[in-house]
Amino acid sequence: MQYKWNYVKPSPEATAEAEEVAQRAGIHPVFGKLLLDRGIREPQEVKRFFKPQLTDLYDPFLMNDMQRAVGRLNDAMAHKERVMIYGDYDVDGCTAVALVYKFLLQYYANLDYYIPDRYEEGYGISKKGVDFAYETGVKLIIVLDCGIKAVEEIAYAKDLGIDFIICDHHVPDAVLPPAVAILNPKRIDNHYPYDHLSGCGVGFKLMQAFAVSNGIEFNKLMELLDLCAVSIASDIVPIMGENRILAWHGLRRLNSNPSVGLQAIIEVCGLSERELTLNDIIFKIGPRINASGRIQNGKEAVKLLVEQDYSAAVEMAERINLFNEMRKDIDKQMTEQAVNHVKEMPDLEDRKSIVVFNKEWHKGVIGIVASRLTEQYYRPVVVLTESEGVATGSARSVSGFDVYGAVRSCADLLDNFGGHTYAAGLSMRVENVPEFARRFEEYAENHILDEQMEATLEVDAVLDFSDITFDFYRQLRKFAPFGPDNARPTFCTHRVYDYGTSKVVGRGQEHIKLELVDNKSNTVMNGIAFGQSSQARYIKTKRAFDICYSIEENTHKRGEVQLQIVDIKPCE
Structure with a gap:
C-alpha cells in the first residue's frame, strides 16, 4: 500500500x-x-x-430513563418475575449479555439469556425471540447492543405483556420503540456527558445504577471490567473519556485476574505468558468470541464467558477456536472472490465506493470481507449476500466518511439498517441491490473527499x-x-x-x-x-x-x- x-x-x-x-x-x-x-x-x-480513576465515572442516573430502568428491574425482582437478558451475536453483544447476567445472577436466580441466531433470526430483536420469551414466562427483557430500532417487535412483545429495557449505543431513528426505558447515550434528548459507550458499556452503567439503588458496593462491579475492555476494543469505540477509564481498568483486570471464560480463551490463544493489550483483544480474543456467532450461535460464546469451571471453559474455548479456524478459511476464500469481483469492475478507477453482491457468500463473514476491501481499496465498501431471499450485508468506511449516513440516504430501498459512522448493517430485497449500488455511489461522489480515499499516515x-x-x-x-x-x-x-x-x-x-x-x-x-x-x-x-x-x-x-x-x- x-x-x-x-x-x-x-x-x-x-x-x-x-x-x-x-x-x-x-x-x-x-x-x-x-x-x-x-x-x-x-x-x-x-x-x-x-x-484513570474509577471514581471519575459519571453518575449513571444522568442517563435518560435510568431511574425508570432500575425501578422496573427492582420491581421485577420484588415480584419474582422471569427476566431475560437478550443481546446481539457479536463481541459487544455477547460480552454485554455475560456482564449483566453474571452480575444479576449474584442477587436473583429467575434469569435467562438469549442470543438470536444470525441465520434464522438476523440482527436484533426477532419475533422468534419474543415468542420464546413469552413461552418461558418472561415478563421483562433487558436487551443489549441492539433494540433501538425494533419498534414493531417491542410493540408485539408489549401486547404479550412483556416489558423491555433497551441498552443500546447505535444511532436511533426519530421514532423510538415503546420500551419501559431506553438507555442510549446517542438519543437526541440525551443528557449523559459521554455518548461513545459500547453496548457493553451501557449495560455496565445499568448495573452501576442497579448497584447504587440496592446498596451494593462498587467493588462487586470491578470483577466485570475485563468484559468491558473486550467490548471496547472489539467494537472500535473511542478510547477517551469514560471508555478510557473502563478500558484501562478492564485491561488491568484481564492481566491480573480475568474471569474463568476469558482466561480459557487467553490460554487457547497462546497469550498466557505476556501482558495483554487492546491489540491482543482485537486480533486474538475478539475474533474467537465473534466466531461463535459467525459459524454456529453466539449463545455458545456467552456460555463460555459466564462459565465458572475452568476445565469446562477450556473445552468450550477449544471448540470456539475451531470455529475461528473455519472462519479464517471462509474469510480467505471469500476475500479472494470479492477482490476478483472488484477487479472486474470496468469503472473501478473512477468509483468513489464499492458494492459487491454474491448470493453464495457466507453471511457470518461479510463484515470481515468488507473491512479487508476497505483496507485494500481505501474507499467505503458494502458487501452483500443472500439469506432467505433477502440481500443482507455489511458496510465499512474510510476515515472521516459517514457510511451510516450513506446507507441511511438509501433508506427507502432498505428493509432494515443500523450502525454508526464507520460500520453499518443493512438488508433489502434482492431486486433493489443495483439501485442501492447506484445511489450509494452517488452519495459517496457528493460527500467523500479525495484525501479520504488516500491511505494516510498521520x-x-x-x-x-x-x-x-x-x-x-x-x-x-x-x-x-x-x-x-x-x-x-x-x-x-x-x-x-x-x-x-x-x-x-x-x-x-x-x-x-x-x-x-x-x-x-x-x-x-x-x-x-x-x-x-x-x-x-x-x-x-x-x-x-x-x-x-x-x-x-x-x-x-x-x-x-x-x-x-x-x-x-x-x-x-
Missing part, C-alpha cells in the same frame, strides 16, 4: 506550549505535544489521563534515534491503551541507513528485520517491517531512506525497544 505521510510542523507558539506541558508533567517534550493533540493541558487532566513527531531510549518508551506506554481518538503514536526519522545486518525473514520471505543508524547519532536501532520485503534491495545499497514507525518493547531483549516500521520511502 502506498501511504501519504501527513506531518504538520508545530508553530513556535505550539512548541513552547508543549514544552511547558511536558515540563510540568516531567515528560519528554514530544509527549507534551501528544497531550495537547488530545486536548489535555492542565496538570489534573494529565494526571487523570495517565492514571505522523505525530519527527525523532532522531538518540531520542528513543527505554525511558522514552516507558513514558510512551502511559498513553496506552491505544485506539480511536487515542491512536498509537506514529513517528518519523529521516535519512536512515542499513547498519549492514538487515535481512529478509518470514516463511514467505515477506518481512525485513532491520538494524539501522541515522545520520545524526551512532545509535543502532532494531526494527521489523512486515510485508515490505520489496524494499530490501534498495536498503542493501546503503542509500538513505525515511521511515515511519511505532515504538514497542523488544520481546526478545527485555529493556530494549524496537521499531515497528509501517512505511519506507527511499530518499530522493
Whole structure:
C-alpha cells in the first residue's frame, strides 16, 4: 500500500506550549505535544489521563430513563418475575449479555439469556425471540447492543405483556420503540456527558445504577471490567473519556485476574505468558468470541464467558477456536472472490465506493470481507449476500466518511439498517441491490473527499534515534491503551541507513528485520517491517531512506525497544 505521510510542523507558539506541558508533567517534550493533540493541558487532566480513576465515572442516573430502568428491574425482582437478558451475536453483544447476567445472577436466580441466531433470526430483536420469551414466562427483557430500532417487535412483545429495557449505543431513528426505558447515550434528548459507550458499556452503567439503588458496593462491579475492555476494543469505540477509564481498568483486570471464560480463551490463544493489550483483544480474543456467532450461535460464546469451571471453559474455548479456524478459511476464500469481483469492475478507477453482491457468500463473514476491501481499496465498501431471499450485508468506511449516513440516504430501498459512522448493517430485497449500488455511489461522489480515499499516515513527531531510549518508551506506554481518538503514536526519522545486518525473514520471505543508524547519532536501532520485503534491495545499497514507525518493547531483549516500521520511502 502506498501511504501519504501527513506531518504538520508545530508553530513556535505550539512548541513552547508543549514544552511547558511536558515540563510540568516531567515528560519528554514530544509527549507534551501528544497531550495537547488530545486536548489535555492542565496538570489534573494529565494526571487523570495517565492514571484513570474509577471514581471519575459519571453518575449513571444522568442517563435518560435510568431511574425508570432500575425501578422496573427492582420491581421485577420484588415480584419474582422471569427476566431475560437478550443481546446481539457479536463481541459487544455477547460480552454485554455475560456482564449483566453474571452480575444479576449474584442477587436473583429467575434469569435467562438469549442470543438470536444470525441465520434464522438476523440482527436484533426477532419475533422468534419474543415468542420464546413469552413461552418461558418472561415478563421483562433487558436487551443489549441492539433494540433501538425494533419498534414493531417491542410493540408485539408489549401486547404479550412483556416489558423491555433497551441498552443500546447505535444511532436511533426519530421514532423510538415503546420500551419501559431506553438507555442510549446517542438519543437526541440525551443528557449523559459521554455518548461513545459500547453496548457493553451501557449495560455496565445499568448495573452501576442497579448497584447504587440496592446498596451494593462498587467493588462487586470491578470483577466485570475485563468484559468491558473486550467490548471496547472489539467494537472500535473511542478510547477517551469514560471508555478510557473502563478500558484501562478492564485491561488491568484481564492481566491480573480475568474471569474463568476469558482466561480459557487467553490460554487457547497462546497469550498466557505476556501482558495483554487492546491489540491482543482485537486480533486474538475478539475474533474467537465473534466466531461463535459467525459459524454456529453466539449463545455458545456467552456460555463460555459466564462459565465458572475452568476445565469446562477450556473445552468450550477449544471448540470456539475451531470455529475461528473455519472462519479464517471462509474469510480467505471469500476475500479472494470479492477482490476478483472488484477487479472486474470496468469503472473501478473512477468509483468513489464499492458494492459487491454474491448470493453464495457466507453471511457470518461479510463484515470481515468488507473491512479487508476497505483496507485494500481505501474507499467505503458494502458487501452483500443472500439469506432467505433477502440481500443482507455489511458496510465499512474510510476515515472521516459517514457510511451510516450513506446507507441511511438509501433508506427507502432498505428493509432494515443500523450502525454508526464507520460500520453499518443493512438488508433489502434482492431486486433493489443495483439501485442501492447506484445511489450509494452517488452519495459517496457528493460527500467523500479525495484525501479520504488516500491511505494516510498521520505522523505525530519527527525523532532522531538518540531520542528513543527505554525511558522514552516507558513514558510512551502511559498513553496506552491505544485506539480511536487515542491512536498509537506514529513517528518519523529521516535519512536512515542499513547498519549492514538487515535481512529478509518470514516463511514467505515477506518481512525485513532491520538494524539501522541515522545520520545524526551512532545509535543502532532494531526494527521489523512486515510485508515490505520489496524494499530490501534498495536498503542493501546503503542509500538513505525515511521511515515511519511505532515504538514497542523488544520481546526478545527485555529493556530494549524496537521499531515497528509501517512505511519506507527511499530518499530522493
